[in-house]
Amino acid sequence: MTSLIHARGLVKRFGDFTAVDGIDVDVRRGEAFGFLGPNGAGKSSTMRMIGCVSPPTGGVLEILGMDPRRDGPAIRAKLGVCPQLDNLDIELTVRENLTTYARFFGISRKEARRRADELLEFVQLAERADSKVEPLSGGMKRRLTIARAMVNQPEMVLLDEPTTGLDPQARHLVWERLFRLKQQGVTLVLTTHYMDEAEQLCDRLVVMDGGRIVAEGSPRSLIEQYSTREVVELRFATEDQAAYADKLAGIGERLEVLPDRILLYVADGDGAADEVNRRSLSPASVLVRRSSLEDVFLHLTGRTLVD
């Protein structure tokens, strides 16, 4: 089966700065694919190249089997794009935002109205169809942007940080709608730095850092490969957590000292907690949890803050 996105050695440079530094990506029809990474990892630059609004500096890029350098409009006709910052028309009504956008794809006015009503139903905005966009909440605006991205019945939808800045209820509603799209067979490509989002939505993902892909796989396989099954978080009632590091030696596969706690990466969390008690270290708190994509992510991209 052919890939909807096929990239080999894809590069994007802005002057001296290399935003994307030779990545290989294949996205298959019907899957939900994620680009994970800290700010400045090159996710958005990659998405803009895939969306055919940013010509690659080097390497191979094929979208839907076409060449974005030459077939930009033909490719964009089959894509849906949900940008990081909403660029809805605040002067127009909710429905007009969809109908005017549909016209850019050459969709007839009548068909545009039909699709608008259907999509507003889908993103649960039907009762707001005739209100203006400006007073809508952040979650409603994001859902409207997603509806707008669907107006041309795209083969693939690009979502750049679809739930950044939304409150928990709004995020869950967006996830639920995106999951519905995925079930309908729509190929989703998204960027995120929320690990729970990636675990919820992505069949497969790549972790990017400094313009490169540092890991690739399903959320589960990445956790298996780069972390342990469970993590024990220990807090000691002291200023200096590091003082306990030696005393914990030999428990689990890996140990990480943070300013406020110590993380033990282990296969068996409860067993490790028992061992800590046997050594009479008496931590102020013990938390045993399953390893998450966040552990993988921080392990791969480091804990240094990137602004």
Next chain:
Amino acid sequence: MTAPLYVLEYHLVNYRRTWRSSALSTLVIPLLTLLGFGVGVGAYVRGGVEGVPYIDWIVPGLIASTAMQAAFGEATWPVLSYFEWLKVYFAQAAAPLRVGDILGGHLAFMLFRVVLSAAAFLAMAAAFGTLHSWWAPLTLVVALLVGFAAAAPTMAYAASITSDSYLIILMRFAVLPMSLFSGVFFPVESLPVLLRWVAYVFPLWHGVELSRDAMLGLAPGLLGVVHVAVLLAWCAAGWLLAVSRFRRRLVI
């Protein structure tokens, strides 16, 4: 070929929501200008200008000037905001539109507004009894040319900046001098030679002269060809510049 029309349609849908607020000023400004300059100043200009009453002489210039003002109004803040604040252009660029479609559709809408403003002025001028020639409606074609010649380079300028303080600079140092020194209110021959070149180089004076010929039913002659050529040169250069500035912002 239909893609720019879809963009024009988008702007018209937007305009349908806001036209009421602009309609009043489209009508009131010509009225005030005609009362102030045509009737008021005209009362002091005894014997008229170049053989016609002052009000008849300035009306065609004011129509061309109105076209230019309308073009500047549409090609400055709206363009800047579509890049910087509302990001409308970026949403359009994600659809199967080309840079030329996005630019051309918006420019077409601007010209629609330009011709609408010029037509309102012409209608008001008719009410003041200043229409004397069957060629008068040709002023609207001139207005279209002036609008294009002013809007295209202004769009290029607005696409090159990120703050509206640069638009205020444009208003003070380009629009205002052009309005004053382009033969709208008095013949450019009254100006010192240096300032006369402001008229010769910028598009407005050429539009004013053509507009006046049409309104007064005079044959523009060979000079008319020069006026049209200068205006077309501004249109062409402005368009090419705008396409390249828009591309720089939208395709990066």
